[in-house]
Amino acid sequence: MPVTHPALRIAALTWLVPACLSAAPVDFVRDVRPILQKHCYECHGEKKQKSGLRLDIKSEALKGGDNHSPDIIPGKAKDSPLIHFIITDDEDELMPPKGKLSAPEIETLTTWIQEGAAWPEGVDLTQLEDRRNHWSFKPLQATAPKPKGEEIDTFIDAKLNEKGLHRSPPADRITWLRRVTFDLTGLPPTPDEVTAFESGIRNRDSGIYAAVVDRLLQSPRYGERWAQHWLDVVRYADTHGFEVNTERPNAWPYRDYVIRAFNDDTPYDRFIKEQIVGDLTQQDAATGFLVTASVLLPGQIGKDEPSKRLARQDSIDEIVVNIGQTFLGLSIGCARCHDHKFDPITAKDYYSMQAFVAGVQYGDRNLQTPEAIAAREEMKQVKFQIAELDKQLARFVPMAKSGVKRIMVSARENRDRFMPVKAKRVRFTIRDTNSLEPCIDELEVFTTAGDNIAHDAAVTASGEKVTTDRHELRFVNDGNYGNSRSWMSSEKGKGWVMLEFKEEHDIERVVWGRDRQGKYTDRLATSYVIETADISGTWQVVADSDDRQRFDTRDRTQPAFSTQGLHKNEVAEAKRLMAQKAPLDDKLQKIGAGQIVFAGTFRTPDDIHLLNRGDPEQPKEPVVPAVLSALGDLKLPKEAAEQDRRKALAEWIASPQNPLTTRVMVNRIWQGHFGTGLVETPSDFGRMGVKPTHPELLDWLATEFIRSGWSVKHMHRLIVLSDTYRRTSFLARSNELENSFDIDSESRFLWRFPTRRLEAETIRDSMLAVSGQLNVKMYGRGYNLFDKRGGLSGFEPVESFTGDGLRRMIYAHKVRREPEAIFGAFDCPDAGQSTAIRRASTTPIQALNLFNSRFTLDASEAFAARVKKEAGNDFTAQVTRAYQIALSRSPTTDELQDTVPTIRDHGLATLCRALFNSNEFLFIP
Structure with a gap:
């Protein structure tokens, strides 16, 4: 009877091996390779490696494929996946898929593996390409041509001669002025600037061009323009992304940091270090770089442990991807599931890079700059002054159940005063809201002495809808106001929260609000009851919303405190106290703005393992922090502290010996002036990227960048003052230039200046500047482009703008994956993915938007x-x-x-x- 079951067939084949020991061993070249060539190389050879398996080179064949490595286990034929795939009866797994091998071929391969899979060295027909032998991984090779000061033009001219190309004529002077002004500031020159420039030309001022460039580089508008390029790459936005797309109200300090860094010409090596380990140098906002990508919030993650592990892996992956593509121009993230298909980056390299940032989390935290620390001290003093005034105002708050119809329920602040009671617990029960789940930003309980005792109370609730570092139960009594530090019930329209004190207190007032900062009026408790319990556990109602007017969305100007119901002789005193308190409230809001940043928060690093196929449920051996093996041998011990890990990574990236860092950045700067970089793929300097058109020029610029002290502004000066930058983009009629167009229509070799359309932000900003409306206010919280700052869908665009809405578009609140209504059509990135280069499309909707909006x-x-x-x-x-x-x-x-x-x-x-x-x-x- 024939053996048919795969397992029995393997057993039969391996049982026969001892009987064959007297025969000559299976020879790889004579017996095995012909089988592999005939049946396997088409899908697992030099041109193609399906499932990551390559069988024409020894090292790769023994390493195995993506899902089942190793495929060849010497001496263990029955355990080798290769044998399983050639004998299985499962048509989906059978290899080769065109038909099963013959019995003798199966026996040959089985015997060869059982005998030890001998594969002599030097017999492979092809050699594995050394992927480290790539231009971008090699040290900088900079040769400075002569004459000095004309290096850029010398390199460009050499390439033009090599290609048989001819330069276009120089552009007229005003064309250059508009070009350089747009490039460096993102705005057109003013008529006065044009007049001054023309006057300098007429007076033969030899330094007029350099003077214009210096003026533009000193303009605050320069940082706003070039920060936008950077924010495109790191995919900055003011929302978290994914389905809910919740607001990140404190993301903007990172945007402001980037603007300041460009305006200050922060040396690029320091710029790198601050964004990775800025908490070490009092640049906390800079670490917003680590967490610019989308992230799932706790409420969007499954409660089971595998879901949590996967979400954590995804969040760390985003950091590694950001670091790789931004600073190194490499797609490191491709090695998350398997060795990189093209670049010399192994899966172990990828997880070793993860280990550098394994202690980074996404969240809000206090800035630790001297200014922020001083501001928080000032906030304490202002809060104390407000508390003292509140004590005096408390006697004018109408008593609960007093029969006086009190002020309406307010989204900002509500004061419920009652006859003094002894309380060990206070329970706030919500019966109804004006929408969705109820939210409370702060629940305060005041004693008869005027002290808020809520801070020290233990807190429990009916449930909470958790959003990390925004909606958590611990925030309901943490002393911070606003939606970003609030508790939200897990039930629609109802819920309760309770404070329990260490000892019994005499209390007389409860103060609470939906959002003291006045940004949100939804989720407001419109029907509620407040109860207290003494040490015996007896509960009593002390305040009820039935004694208040209902919240009215048509009247949001109603103050939180009213003199309604007071005696005439009390009104003047109450108004005097309120007048003292109002400016303190405003001052508190202003001081508090910008003291918190959404940035990297840090804890003890996770243990990082190499994961099979990137699956957190299939951990393999542990890894330690180590840089990409193709670019260095820096490695830290497992015990390395969290901050030390990031510091070591930052110093390696910002080292002059790192061949990628400066090449990538000078290429981005070049792209900002010519539309396309010397390397056309600015975030991919790997083997799938495009080779540089002018490799010698790229390396000279990179070396000059280091020599200048990593000055970005120095690179601008070199480029915009070059003769190459002054060429016209328009073709005069001549055989030579027409021939150049035939050879290089896209002007990749820069025989003419490649004209390009303005970016979306520059169009909007320029329209405001030309119309005289532009508000040049810098920094701070973004203005709204939509009727809301986050949510599921249904973003209604703002159509008419005033005040802050007339600021530059970089200061707009950027909703991730939601294109701006008018200028989104002009290829404005939505921050869903990194945008290293903007592709300019031409569509009918652009013309319609720009003409009729x-x-x-x-x-x-x-x-x-x-x-x-x-x-x-x-x-x-x-x-x-x-x-x-x-x-x-x-x-x-x-x-x-x-x-x-x-x-x-x-x-x-x-x-x-x-x-x-x-x-x-x-x-x-």
């Missing part, structure tokens, strides 16, 4: 008002001034003839709208 109509009206104010009522003067403001030039005779009748018949705002939609306004020349 309320934003454009408002800006056009404001622009027209500005022009009338500056040019008077003469139509020709108005047209001339409009062109000078928007396009930095006067109109031609033909343009005047066309536009004067237009504004006479349809109004000046029509011309202003047309200018906003012109290519000359929308493109960097």
Whole structure:
């Protein structure tokens, strides 16, 4: 009877082996390789490695595939996955899939493995490519050409000669001025700046170009412009992402840190270190870099342990991915499940990098800068003053059940006063809300002596809807106001929270609010009861919402404290105390703003293991912090402290000996000026990235970057003052230039300046600047582009803007994965993924948005008002001034003839709208 079951078949084959010992051993070259060549190399050879398995090279074959390594276990044929796959009766697993091997072939492979899988060295037909032998992993090779000061142009000219290309003519001076002003500040030059520049040219001021560049680099607008490039790469946003997309109200200090760093020309090596280990140098906000990516909140993670482990893995992975692509230009995250398919990054390398940041968590924390520490001390003093005034005001708060209809329930603050009672416990029970689950930012209980005793109480509740570092039960009595430090019930419309004191107290007042900062009015307890229990455990009701007016969304200006129901002789005194308290409340809010940052928070590092297929439920051997093996041998012991790990990582990345760090950054700077980097894939310097067009220039720039003290502004000066940067983007009619266009239509070798459309933020900012509306206020909490700052869906765009809404777009509250209504169509990133380079699309919706949106109509009206104010009522003067403001030039005779009748018949705002939609306004020349 034939043997059919796979397990029995293996047993039969291995049983036969001893009988064959007298025969010659199976020879790999003669017997085994022909079988592999015939049946396996097509899918597991040089060109293709399905399931990560390669069988034409010894080292790779013995290592095995992704899901079942090793596939060949010498001396153990029956345990080797390779044998299982060639004998199985499961059609989904059988290899090769086109048909089973013959019995002799199966016997040969089985015997070969059982005999020890002898595979002589040096017999492989192909050699495994050394993936470390790649241009980006090699040390910098910088040769400075002559003459000094013209190095960039010398490198560019050499490549043009090599390719048979010819330079385009120089651009006119105003074209250069618009180009460099947009590049360095993201705004057009003003008419006064154009006039001053032209005057310098007429006076033959040899330093006028350098003077313009220095002025632009000193402008606060420079940091705002170049911070946007950086925030694109690190995918900064003001919400967490995923389905709920909850707000991150304290993310913006990191955005402000980046703006300041560029304006201050913080040396790039220090910039790197501050973002990884800024808590060591009082730059806490900088560590916002570690947690810029999306993250699941506790309420979005399953309660089972495997779900928690997977979520933790995902959160650490985002940090490693961010570090790899931002600083090193490498896709390290591809090695999470298996060795990188293209770059010399093993799965062990990946998990060793994880170990550097295994103690990093996402969350809010207090800034530890001297300014923040001083501010918190000042906050204590202001809170003490407010508490003293509250004690005096308490006697004017109407008593509960007094028969006086008291002030309506308020989202900001509610004071429930009652006759003094002895209390060991206070329970606040919510019966109804104005929407969703009830939320309380702070529950305060005051004694007859005026002391708030809630801080020291033990807290319990009916349940809590947890959002880490935002909605947690511990926040209900932590002394911090606002939605970001509040308790939220787990039940819709109801719930209770109870404070229990260490001893019995005489209390007379409970103060509470939904959001003392006044940002949120939803989730407000509109029906509630307050009860107290003495030491015997007897409960009694001390206050009930039935004694209050209901919350009215149409009247949100009602103060939290009212003189309603007071005697005439009490009103004046109460108003005096309220007048003293109001500025203190405002001061408290201002001091508190910016003292908390959403950034890296740190704890004892997790134990990191190499994971099979990236699965947290399949841990293998433990790993210690170690850098990528292809780029160094730095390794830390398992006992290394959390901060020491990040410090070592930062110093390795920022080392002048790291060949990737400076190459990646100077390439990003180059891209910011020419639209495309010397390396076209700015976040992928690996083997799947594009090779540099000018490798010698890239290395010279990287070396010069280090020599300059890692100065980003120095690199700007070198680039924008080069002759290469001054070339025109427009083609004059000549055979030479037409030939250049045929050879290099995209101008990758820079025979002409590659024109490009302005980015979304620059278009919006420029429209505001030209119309005279731009609010140049810097820093702080972002303004709203939508009617809400987070949530599931249904973001209604704000259509008309005033005040802070007229600030630069970098200061907008950025909702992750929600494109801005008008300028989102202009390829504005949504922070879902890193955007290392913006691809410029052309779509009908862009023209429709820019021509018909309320934003454009408002800006056009404001622009027209500005022009009338500056040019008077003469139509020709108005047209001339409009062109000078928007396009930095006067109109031609033909343009005047066309536009004067237009504004006479349809109004000046029509011309202003047309200018906003012109290519000359929308493109960097």
